[in-house]
Amino acid sequence: MHIPPGMASGADILVIDDDPVVRETVGDVLREHGHHVDRVDRGQDALTRFGQPRPVDLAIVDCRLPDISGLELLHNIKTRSPETEVILITGHASLDGALAAMAGDASYLVKPVDTAQLLSAVDRALARQGLLRALRGSEERYRLITESMTEALFLLDLDGALAMVNGYGEQMTGFRSDELVGRPVFSVLDRAGALLVRERLEAVRAGRKVMPSSSARWCVATGAAFRSR
Numbered sequence: 001m002h003i004p005p006g007m008a009s010g011a012d013i014l015v016i017d018d019d020p021v022v023r024e025t026v027g028d029v030l031r032e033h034g035h036h037v038d039r040v041d042r043g044q045d046a047l048t049r050f051g052q053p054r055p056v057d058l059a060i061v062d063c064r065l066p067d068i069s070g071l072e073l074l075h076n077i078k079t080r081s082p083e084t085e086v087i088l089i090t091g092h093a094s095l096d097g098a099l100a101a102m103a104g105d106a107s108y109l110v111k112p113v114d115t116a117q118l119l120s121a122v123d124r125a126l127a128r129q130g131l132l133r134a135l136r137g138s139e140e141r142y143r144l145i146t147e148s149m150t151e152a153l154f155l156l157d158l159d160g161a162l163a164m165v166n167g168y169g170e171q172m173t174g175f176r177s178d179e180l181v182g183r184p185v186f187s188v189l190d191r192a193g194a195l196l197v198r199e200r201l202e203a204v205r206a207g208r209k210v211m212p213s214s215s216a217r218w219c220v221a222t223g224a225a226f227r228s229r
Contacts, residue, residue: 011126012054015039016046016073017062017089022111026060029115030122043068043076050080057083058125061106063090074106083133085125089113160185160201 013030017023018041027037040046043065050056059077063070070088077084086106107121152169156162162185165177173180173188186194203210 010034010036011057011122012036013038013058013060013122014046014049014056015060016043016065017041017060018064018066019062022062022089022113026113026118029118033119033122035122042066043073046073047076047080050077050084055083056081057129058085058087058122060087060089060122063088083129085129087121087125154185156185156197156201158201158205160197 013035015023015027015037017026023039023041027039030037038049040049044067046059061070061073065073070090074086074088077086087109088106089109089111091111107125109117109121152172153166154162154169155164162180162183165180170177175188180188185197189197200210
């Protein structure tokens with residue numbers, strides 16, 4: 001069998017299907033591609049596997065299992081292991097089924113599963129997983145850097161909502177980060193500070209270059225102060 005070049009390999013994949021032909025065929029294809037594959041025929045056996053120390057990178061789930069529906073198993077998997085990617089496979093294609101899979105953050109394939117389509121879906125799922133893991137790692141490194149700063153830092157989106165606040169920003173405002181994130185920055189600035197922030201946001205929206213600045217400096221420059229509780 002020809003394996004398309006450039007495909008991701010080496011993942012821990014769990015195949016859950018009560019049809020032994022599908023279960024063995026899918027598993028063999030993935031093993032030939034260099035993945036580590038476990039195969040079970042029941043949903044409860046799959047959940048037992050998720051209780052083991054070795055994580056599951058990707059689960060390939062039959063929509064119709066003898067003890068649990070594929071969508072219910074999808075929900076259980078995402079609850080126990082949010083990072084695990086899921087591909088649902090079914091012999092009965094329907095728009096409702098596809099929408100339900102997408103709503104549960106899963107891909108959707110129809111039996112008989114074509115080898116090229118299977119490998120393409122696996123590759124996309126693992127690539128997405130890698131990007132999300134890298135993003136989380138970058139966010140954690142960025143958080144550690146900002147928390148080590150000795151001045152307040154406030155990051156805003158283009159609507160003026162606070163996207164991130166470091167520890168010094170919490171001290172300045174008297175609010176916890178979780179109370180500030182998503183909140184309009186104008187709600188914690190006095191009139192002068194809010195005016196300056198609006199001017200900067202308008203400049204960014206207009207495509208003009210604006211040098212980064214912390215809200216602490218805005219307060220010093222304008223005489224503005226954050227409102228207390």
